[in-house]
Amino acid sequence: MRASDRAYLTLLDEIQSGRLAPGAVIGEVEQASRLGVSRTPLREALGRLAADGLVVQQSPRVTVVSDVDAGDIRGLFELRRALEETAARLAAERGDAADFALLAREFAAASLDGAAATDDYYALIARFDEALDAAVANDYLTSALRTVRTHLVRVRRLARDNPGRLTASVAEHRLIASAIAARDADLAAHATHVHLHNALASILGSLDASTGSTTGNHHQGAA
CATH class of the missing domain: 1.20.120.530 (GntR ligand-binding domain-like)
Structure with missing residues (x-):
């Protein structure tokens, strides 16, 4: 499995389960280290999550889990x-x-x-x-x-x-x-x-x- 796919699936599960709650900040450096991937595949994973509507990029370096109202x-x-x-x-x-x-x-x-x-x-x-x-x-x-x-x-x-x-x-x-x-x-x-x-x-x-x-x-x- 590609590193970006692994990062995507892990973050997807954490968002869907609530471990990453709405509003939680997903820092590139911290998450890349935690997931054991480089920043490039992490960015690919975050891009997919953004396309799914599960995260929102508030600035070039700040991504947060989207809210559900x-x-x-x-x-x-x-x-x-x-x-x-x-x-x-x-x-x-x-x-x-x-x-x-x-x-x-x-x-x-x-x-x-x-x-x-x-x-x-x-x-x-x-x-x-x-x-x-x-x-x-x-x-x-x-x-x-x-x-x-x-x-x-x-x-x-x-x-x-x-x-x-x-x-x-x-x-x-x-x-x-x-x-x-x-x-x-x-x-x-x-x-x-x-x-x-x-x-x-x-x-x-x-x-x-x-x-x-x-x-x-x-x-x-x-x-």
Whole structure:
């Protein structure tokens, strides 16, 4: 693996996990030393992160982790809704019904008892996303979805502390997978719409609670 790729993946994981919080300064000298790379591959990694929208270069020598506010989250979900509803509809028309029936059974059996089980649930969602991408078979659509998911990892952290929302999310994913397996494109798209509506409401509610601000939506609702 190239040094720039290694630096990019390490910083990406740290930003998505919250170890590098919004507003954190990423100094070239310090980070290059910490990651064991020279400054040239580090700059390449930072350039990729900037293209992803995860860091902002405030000056030639100062790069900071970008913030995530209610407006950013709403904008992300506007794009996510357009992409994922379309993907669900296409998957119902093109996908392997047996694959999605199996995923529906796995969602039905999913446990959220403890942090490890919650991690397993998010891994199941990742496998569902992979199956969705394969079924859609549209490189333009799946590329756009990958960009959205890069940001979604950060946003999803806000939903992990809401057990009720996670439980509802399991049922919503099961319905989406079942609709795709049944080749019911309208239901798959509608179920995706409902899931994303609830997920956005939950995340904005969690953001309100953590900042004490008002985003205009106080519903409880996992991404």
